[in-house]
Amino acid sequence: MTEDLLSRIASALERLAPPAPPLPDLTAHPAYVWNGRYAQAIAAFAPADYALLNGIDEQKGRLLENTRRHAAGLPAHDALLWGSRGTGKSASVGAVIGALQGEGADIALMQCTADHLESLPDLFAVLRPVARPFILFIDDLGFDEASSGTDARLLRSLLDGGASARPANVRLYVTSNRRHILPRQMSEQEDPINMRDVVDDKMALSDRFGLSLGFHAMDQDTYLAIVEGYARHFALPFDGADAVQWATRRGSRSGRVAWQYVTELAGREGKRLVIS
Numbered sequence: 092m093t094e095d096l097l098s099r100i101a102s103a104l105e106r107l108a109p110p111a112p113p114l115p116d117l118t119a120h121p122a123y124v125w126n127g128r129y130a131q132a133i134a135a136f137a138p139a140d141y142a143l144l145n146g147i148d149e150q151k152g153r154l155l156e157n158t159r160r161h162a163a164g165l166p167a168h169d170a171l172l173w174g175s176r177g178t179g180k181s182a183s184v185g186a187v188i189g190a191l192q193g194e195g196a197d198i199a200l201m202q203c204t205a206d207h208l209e210s211l212p213d214l215f216a217v218l219r220p221v222a223r224p225f226i227l228f229i230d231d232l233g234f235d236e237a238s239s240g241t242d243a244r245l246l247r248s249l250l251d252g253g254a255s256a257r258p259a260n261v262r263l264y265v266t267s268n269r270r271h272i273l274p275r276q277m278s279e280q281e282d283p284i285n286m287r288d289v290v291d292d293k294m295a296l297s298d299r300f301g302l303s304l305g306f307h308a309m310d311q312d313t314y315l316a317i318v319e320g321y322a323r324h325f326a327l328p329f330d331g332a333d334a335v336q337w338a339t340r341r342g343s344r345s346g347r348v349a350w351q352y353v354t355e356l357a358g359r360e361g362k363r364l365v366i367s
Contacts, residue, residue, distance in 0.1 A: 138185030168301030177347030
């Protein structure tokens with residue numbers, strides 16, 4: 092009777108928390124996603140075309156060079172990409188991985204959300220024995236007032252070293268809207284010039300990234316150059332005034348808004364946007 096009861100309890104627990112699926116071949120796919128418990132291959136990895144990311148030439152160039160070093164087994168930095176929304180931070184990460192894979196480099200992207208920071212030591216244990224370089228991508232990192240100390244301290248320890256630190260074949264690429272990855276209330280109230288004096292060191296994560304790249308709001312000429320580049324690539328008509336009107340209605344000028352306009356334009360023209 093007792094054994095039967097225990098068996099039923101065990102079965103119920105399995106249904107609540109099913110075992111992780113078999114680990115995918117971490118040497119076979121271009122990109123993966125970590126969900127806090129296990130890694131899964133991304134079925135259709137389609138990063139932005141590196142050549143089509145205009146207006147951020149210096150940022151994407153430095154990121155590409157750093158990633159190329161890591162792919163070659165050379166010293167490379169963890170990278171923080173910070174700045175205005177829609178300016179190409181996330182797109183740049185995928186684009187440099189895609190560009191290097193197109194050159195024949197054996198490097199993979201591993202995506203992880205900020206919700207799973209506490210599981211990164213487990214992920215590092217999975218990646219450490221794999222004979223392949225990885226870029227661990229954490230998009231839109233930010234901390235709220237309640238969790239900022241714990242999460243920031245954990246991430247700092249992973250970057251500083253120790254038994255749970257990221258392995259040599261992994262580099263972290265993190266995007267954030269704020270240079271110092273601070274809670275909104277603090278970063279808006281304090282003088283950014285004196286940030287080091289007023290922020291507890293456990294939150295000064297920007298110092299832990301050897302490469303810090305700022306992505307800034309763009310002017311109208313840069314925005315139009317991006318739209319024109321897309322239009323030329325996809326054989327679409329270019330109308331600067333219409334592109335400006337689109338951005339005005341959206342209330343911003345950015346690479347994201349430029350792509351949204353090109354998507355609209357292609358729809359009007361009855362053309363497909365084929366990313367080669």
